[in-house]
Structure formats: structure tokens, C-alpha cells
Amino acid sequence: MAAAAQAHQVGHDPGIQRNEFGTPLIHDVFARAQQQAKNPLLCYINADILLTSSFGKVVREIVWKEYLLVGRRRDLDVQKEILFWDAAAEKLLLDECGRHGKLHSATGIDYFVFSKNLFLTIPPFAVGRTSWDNWLIYRARSLKKPVIDATNGICAVHQNHGYEASVVSKHKWTGPEVRRNLELAGDLDYCFTIDDADWFWRDGDLRRRTGIKVCVRHISRWPALHKTDALWGGIARLVLAVKKVLRRFFRALRRSPN
DSSP states (O other), X not given: OHHHHHHTTOOOOTTOOBOTTSXXXXXXXXXXXXXXXXXXXXXXXXXXXXXOHHHHHHHHHOOOSSOEEEOOOEEEOOOSOOOTTSTTHHHHHHHHHHHXXXXXXXXXXOEEEEETTSOSOOOOOBTTSSSHHHHHHHHHHHTTOOEEEOTTTOOEEEEOOOOTTOTTGGGSSSSHHHHHHHHHHTSGXXXXXXXXXXXXXXXXXEEEOOSHHHHHHHHHXXXXXXXXXXXXXXXXXXXXXXXXXXXXXXXXXXXXXX
16 A cells, blocks of 8 residues: 555555554544645545546535535446546546446445545544444534535446455444444434435536425434434434334344244
């Protein structure tokens, strides 16, 4: 990793905190990045994502000082090496994505553009073990910062791959790190998705999400977002407590042999 960073003249910080399984912890990743950043905007992106020029175009158009921007990816089997210095490479990639790419669900969150110091307090989530990315959307919404869905403006290509080479692949979706991440998030009530963005990008402009489905989703998310309210906090916390008890009951029911 250090050699690759040096070859491409990018920064590399080998001192990221890890848990007992050797997995990097996301709170330290964000803390170090925000401490070292010289610009007002930062971006976290998974290593298997290819960004097209649409990414920079959309980000440059947004003039808000504080926000979180996310978007759905397009899954694609990338079979050939991409020559990024070739001007025609992006067009070929976009053509291939248009023919064979599949838009991933709103649960897949692979890049985050955010204002510096937006995420000052993050639980010690394990990277790549679910829930942490969902929690970031919840956190931005709870801070009353705009969350933007840029799916319509940004083509982010996910290179399809397996996990066979990873020694922890069998624990990616199950196992102690996944359970711990969910506990740190506060359970499913705080696992927001891209569908919980309150703004979206279309035709060169930002628009607020509206409609029946949006209203229904806002109602379902209301307890998590208002649990600290002076007026409605008590009701919100009661609803969350009841949902948690019911969730535990049904989980136990599913584990029961009878």
C-alpha cells in the first residue's frame, strides 16, 4: 500500500487504529482525514469504485457550505484494463455501463462527499462490516444537515468482485464485527439508506424530495431523528423502545428451533 501511494504521489497513513480482528476503525479514518485536510470538502470512497467526470461536475455545482452527498452505484463486470489517460476510456466505460451495468439498491453506499468536521463524533465501527455507512446518513440527518442523493447526476461504477481472497470474507455479513457495528449504530432504527436523503440532484439542480413514499419514510424515521427533542423526545424514545423490544422478540422467535 505504501509503495502504491508513493508511486501515485498520494498520502498514506499506516497508523489507522484497528480492532482485535485487525480491521481498521472508521472513526479514526475520518478523524485523521479531517485533521489533515486542507480543503473544506472531503470524500470517502470504497476502493472498488470508479468515478467518472460527472462526479467533479456535480460537486463543483453545489454551493452549500455544509452537506453530505451520497449516491447509488452501478454494478458492472469490468473485464478489461482501463487506460485512464486515454480520452476515450470514459466513453467506453459509460457505454459498457449503459449496456450491462445494474443500478444497485439504495442500501449500497460507496462514496460520501461531506463538509469538513461534519463527522466529529463517530462510534468505533469496523470498516466493511455494515451499518457504519448507514449510520453516517442518520448522523447527518440528525444534525439537520442536507443529505443529497446524487444518483441522477453521478455515474459511480462498482467493479463486481468476490471476497474469496479475504481471510475475513465469511464474516463480512455475519460474525462478531457485524453484530458489534449494529450495536454501535443503535440497531436498525439508525441504519438509514440513500432513500433517506432529503434532497436529490436532477438536471443540474438540487430539489427537495416530496411525495407519498417520502412522507411515509419520514414518519418511519421520525422517532430516531427526534428522540432528543424537548417537546416530542419522550414519545420518540418510547416508540424506539417498543420497536426494540419487538425486534428482539422476533429475532428470538426466528432462532427458536420450534
